[in-house]
Amino acid sequence: MxxxxxxxxxxxxxxxxxxxxxxxxxxMPQETPPAAAGARPGFTPPSNxxxxxxxxxxxxxxxxxxxxxxxxxxxxxxxxxxxxxxxxxxxxxxxxxxxxxxxxxxxxxxxxxxxxxxxxxxxxxxxxxxxxxxxxxxxxxxxxxxxxxxxxxxxxxxxxxxxxxxxxxxxxxxxxxxxxxxxxxxxxxxxxxxxxxxxxxxxxxxxxxxxxxxxxxxxxxxxxxPPAGAPQAPGNxxxxxxxxxxxxxxxxxxxxxxLPENPMMPRLFDERVGYFSINNFDYGRDEHRAQQRTYITRWRLEKKDPNAEMSEPVKPIVYYIDAATPVKWRPFMIKGVEKWQKAFEAAGFKNAIIAKMAPTKKEDPDFSPEDARYSVIRWLPSTIENASGPHVSDPRTGEILESDIQFYHNIMNLQRSWYFLQAGALDKRVQKLPMPDDLMGTLIEYVAAHEVGHTLGFQHNMKASSNYPQDKVRDRNWVHKMGHTPTLMDYSRFNYVAQPED
Ligand SMILES: [Zn+2]
Incomplete structure (x- = not known):
């Protein structure tokens, strides 16, 4: 989100x-006591x-x-x-x-x-x-x-x-x-x-x-x-x-x-495609002004077989599902991540993105979700109704090195409210609460896919849906083929345009 x-x-x-x-x-505590100043006779302070x-x-x-x-x-x-x-x-x-x-x-x-x-x-x-x-x-x-x-x-x-x-x-x-x-x-x-x-x-x-x-x-x-009566800074x-x-x-x-000793070739940002980006002023360029260069952030995917039309990557993108994630939601989280495989297939990569359960302390005592080698979807015990998908990139090239997605427990409450409000008239399953777990699972899967999208470098895309005519979004056959929204990076989660009679 x-x-x-x-x-x-x-x-x-x-x-x-x-x-x-x-x-x-x-x-700053001193590593060693300062020499000379105040030295006692006959006492040799430890040397630096x-x-x-x-x-x-x-x-x-x-x-x-x-x-x-x-x-x-x-x-x-x-x-x-x-x-x-x-x-x-x-x-x-x-x-x-x-x-x-x-x-x-x-x-x-x-x-x-x-x-x-x-x-x-x-x-x-x-x-x-x-x-x-x-x-x-x-x-x-x-x-x-x-x-x-x-x-x-x-x-x-x-x-x-x-x-x-x-x-x-x-x-x-x-x-x-x-x-x-x-x-x-x-x-x-x-x-x-x-x-x-x-x-x-x-x-x-x-x-x-x-x-x-x-x-x-x-x-x-x-x-x-703070002194009594002093204004309190608002909390984040x-x-x-x-x-x-x-x-x-x-x-x-x-x-x-x-950082990679062989930096990735950066790709210039094009404002028509909503990637997250990094920028710097490059004073080494030939233009007659200081040129700000903007590069997209992206994962470094390289084909194992560069000549093959479809190849596995040398190093796939791997997300670990936090061991703290409730068991019943885990399969949906994995599906949400791997939903992106199809998009990478269109770019010629097979199995480009994979989700796995994080090992337990018993399976691998050295595994730590904070370890910067691992991208982890964290499940956080919180009443915040949200999730976020930040990523860490190489500031020289925009190469995404790692990402930790945060899933706040109460994202489920938000999903339930939205679905109830937006799809309640169309979907019998939500006309009685609590909604069934398989439906909640599907909603979680959608959020996982959306957050992973952010960590693949995509910003929100709230514009694309304006290209879908309202009557088409109400047309059963059209929606079946095109979906009700062109991107999952929008907030247009559910089709609330369609009416029960459509
Ligand atoms: Zn978002």
Whole structure:
């Protein structure tokens, strides 16, 4: 139903930024006590210099391998970053995985950005935020000016704790990254909290995979009660009004996914086709003005057999149905996703889009719906009468990398009311409530297909239905062939134009 465009969300967070800067002044805990100042005689403060590897990654370390090695030594977590990964680009997605009452639902995104790990002088590693709103071909002279006007923000600086074997890796302690308030990753604005308390925040787990690292941290936020009589900021219906005055602990999930090293060829947006899009100003082009380039967001489907008229894709689009979904609705959710197969067949792809049940904790303890490698249709225990289909795309090319659709429990109530009102005169099944489950299932299937449509890159299309003449929509044979609406990306769910006598 309603969509949550990635861009709009990001803009919203950016615009809110200045108002929050003033209260973003939590002191950063020091990695090591500052040297010199106040040093006691005879006391040598620990050095910031890299230590021998074995002294940092001791034999007690629990190590997991993946994109980077992740070591846990007691309560400390270390990333061992291969030098070959420095300078590469990653998408960083922050989500609230478990929240508190009144502040949205688990699985809602907080923000998305492109980041890069970079070597600094004096044994430092920087995590930088990369902005793609202005670009230029790096081979052109103007690229220098574009870079100079758009310096990449350092989100956090780390001391190299040790150099790895053969000097090929840098080991850094990453605790602060997940347990202190970094404006760009923080849930504070969403929670409407005043501060975050690092002493009541800790890392739950960090799991590296070949293409991504998933981290989860419990973070405790505090909100100071507004003075009596002060105006209250209105709450967002989807995210709530924020936490109550006092403290709240939430679980925040951080996904860091490697962006494709071989970026997809972008496709220019054409306003006649309603795709979601990304844009940037490309100063490297030959036109006599700064050219804004707009690209559509789309999945990267490539034929296994490029010469075949019909081929399976190299990598199909896979949606997992949340294990929290009520059992009786699951088959309808799967059907709603796979309804799109027909459209892809017209484009020469077989089995382009597939739905599967998400594994249970027992089947795959490593599966996490927040894992950015997986697109998941989440079922949320909420009285909100809606569903939304946002997606995450590569800001360089528009390639859709992942999507998590949100199904709020009470979407069923909305479906029931709409169907009752719009089709009640035509369909006996709804003339007595509750309506049968198979009918509700069909309505859920329709919503699933519509939301998947958004995550395939389509905006709403409320115009196309104006091409269907009213008398045709009342003509049984015509509707049988053409349907009552040309697109399921409209809100014209049910044929309420047809009358009982038609
Ligand atoms: Zn919609």
């Amino acid at each position: 309603r969509r949550t465009p990635t861009l709009a969300l990001t803009l919203c967070l950016l615009l809110m930024a200045p108002a929050f800067v003033l209260i973003a002044q939590d002191p 210099d890299p230590q021998p590897y074995e002294k940092v990654i001791t034999k007690d370390a629990k190590t997991k391998s993946g994109l980077f090695k992740v070591h846990q030594v007691k309560d400390k977590f270390y990333y061992e970053i291969p030098k070959s990964e420095l300078g590469k680009e990653y998408l960083w997605v922050t989500q609230i995985a478990r929240t508190t009452l009144g502040v949205g639902y688990g699985g809602q995104a907080l923000g998305r950005r492109v980041v890069r790990w970079e070597m600094g002088d004096n044994n430092k590693i920087y995590l930088r935020n990369i902005n793609y709103s202005v670009v230029a071909d790096p081979k052109l002279p103007i690229a220098q000016a574009v870079e100079a006007s758009n310096n990449d923000t350092i989100l956090m600086a780390f001391n190299v704790a040790a150099w790895g074997p053969n000097n090929e890796t840098a080991v850094i302690e990453v605790g602060r990254l997940f347990t202190t308030d970094i404006f760009e990753f923080s849930a504070r604005q969403r929670l409407n909290a005043t501060t975050m308390d690092p002493t009541r925040s800790f890392i739950e787990r960090i799991s590296p995979y070949p293409q991504n690292i998933e981290a989860e941290a419990s973070q405790t936020y505090t909100r100071i009660a 219906p989807f995210t709530g009004a924020g936490i109550n005055p006092g403290s709240a602990t939430v679980v925040v999930h951080f996904s860091m996914v490697k």
